[in-house]
Amino acid sequence: MSSTPTVLLDKADGIATLTLNRPDKLNAMSAAMRAEFGAHLQAIAADPGIRVVVLQGLGRAFCVGADTGDLPTTPLAWRDRILMAQLHHIALIKMSKIVIASVQGVAAGGGASLALAADILLMADDATLRFPFVRLGLIPDGGCSYLLQSKLGVPAALDLMLTGGTMDAQEARRMGLTRRVVPAAALQDTTRALADELLALPHEALLLTKSVSRQTWTNTMEAALGHEADAFALATVMPGHQRALAAAQARLKNKGEH
Numbered sequence: 001m002s003s004t005p006t007v008l009l010d011k012a013d014g015i016a017t018l019t020l021n022r023p024d025k026l027n028a029m030s031a032a033m034r035a036e037f038g039a040h041l042q043a044i045a046a047d048p049g050i051r052v053v054v055l056q057g058l059g060r061a062f063c064v065g066a067d068t069g070d071l072p073t074t075p076l077a078w079r080d081r082i083l084m085a086q087l088h089h090i091a092l093i094k095m096s097k098i099v100i101a102s103v104q105g106v107a108a109g110g111g112a113s114l115a116l117a118a119d120i121l122l123m124a125d126d127a128t129l130r131f132p133f134v135r136l137g138l139i140p141d142g143g144c145s146y147l148l149q150s151k152l153g154v155p156a157a158l159d160l161m162l163t164g165g166t167m168d169a170q171e172a173r174r175m176g177l178t179r180r181v182v183p184a185a186a187l188q189d190t191t192r193a194l195a196d197e198l199l200a201l202p203h204e205a206l207l208l209t210k211s212v213s214r215q216t217w218t219n220t221m222e223a224a225l226g227h228e229a230d231a232f233a234l235a236t237v238m239p240g241h242q243r244a245l246a247a248a249q250a251r252l253k254n255k256g257e258h
Contacts, residue, residue, distance in 0.1 A: 006033040008058075009040045015195050016050045016097070023059025028067035029110060034084055041091050051203050052195045053095070055118060056102040057111075062127070065109025085110055085142040089117035093214060096207050098198050102191040103127045104184055113142030116151065119210060121177055122191055123169040124184035129177070135164035151177055202240020208232075 008019040020027035101118035108130035149157040215227040
C-alpha cells in the first residue's frame with residue numbers, strides 16, 4: 001500500500017491549506033482519506049496560530065465525492081460514513097477560523113457538500129458544482145440537503161437536488177453561492193490574496209460575524225437577532241475593534257487639523 005498522504009496539510013503565516021491529494025482519482029474520498037482529513041481538521045482547530053483555512057484539490061478536480069472503489073456494503077456502514085462526513089463539515093462551519101473553498105474543475109456529490117461547508121466559496125471559471133445524488137438512487141449527503149437550501153432557498157435547491165443538476169461557476173455567481181469567479185490560471189494567487197486580506201482584518205470580528213451568520217440558519221428570527229446583539233456588544237470590547245476605532249478617530253482628527 002502506498003504511504004503517500006491522501007490529504008496534505010501546510011501551515012504557514014496563519015494559514016492552513018488542506019489539499020486533497022488523489023489527483024488520479026479526481027480526489028474521490030476513500031474511508032482512509034476521510035479519516036486523514038478529519039485528523040487534520042482536529043489539528044487545525046486546536047492550533048490558535050491558524051486563522052484562515054484553505055480547502056483545495058490537486059489536479060483536475062476539487063473532489064468528486066465518494067470513491068466508488070471503496071464504498072460501504074451495509075446500510076449501517078453507510079450511515080457511519082455519512083455521519084463522519086457530516087461531522088467534518090459541521091466542524092468546518094463551527095471552526096473558529098475562516099474557511100475558504102478554492103474550487104477548480106469538478107466538485108461533485110460529497111465534494112460539492114464540502115465546498116458548501118466553507119465560509120467563502122471561490123471558483124475557477126471552469127469549475128462546476130454537481131449534485132448527482134438522485135441519478136444514483138441516493139439523496140444528498142454531507143449536509144448538502146441543509147446547506148444548499150440555506151444558501152439558495154428551497155425552490156432553487158430542490159430543483160438542483162430533484163434533477164441531479166449541475167451548476168457552473170457563472171450560474172453559481174448569479175444564484176449567490178459565490179461572489180468570486182476567476183480565471184483558472186489565477187485561482188491559486190487569488191485564493192492566497194483573499195486569505196491575506198482576511199488575515200489583515202480583526203480576527204475577533206470575523207469570528208463573531210461567522211457566529212452570527214450561523215445562528216440565522218438554525219434559530220428563529222428573534223433568537224438570531226438576540227445573538228446578533230450579544231455578539232455585537234462583545235465585539236466592541238475586543239482589541240481589534242479598539243485598534244480600528246483609535247485609527248479611525250486619528251484619521252478624523254488629522255483631517256480636521258488640515
